[in-house]
Amino acid sequence: MAKFRKKPVVIEAVQFDGTLASIECLGIPECEQMLGSRTVTINTLEGKMTAQPGDWIIRGVKGEYYPCKPDIFAATYEPAE
DSSP states (O other), rough: OOOOOOOOOOOOEOOOOOOOTTGGGGGGEEEEEETTTSSSEETTTTTEEEEOOEEEEOOOTSSSSEOOHHHHHHHHHHOOO
């Protein structure tokens, strides 16, 4: 079996704090937050996904958006220069 390494890719991400203001810099075209809710629903390539406070919202290499749990984000990404 052959082994492969993921190509290094620089992404943009913002940690969601429960408010739309915390992620507005990403300019997500299709997301919604119900009045009084601390979650946000994002239309992703895989369908609608919900982000909780503390989750990271990522803009992928093709301009797509998706949420990522903090532990997965920490294991997968590091700051880029």
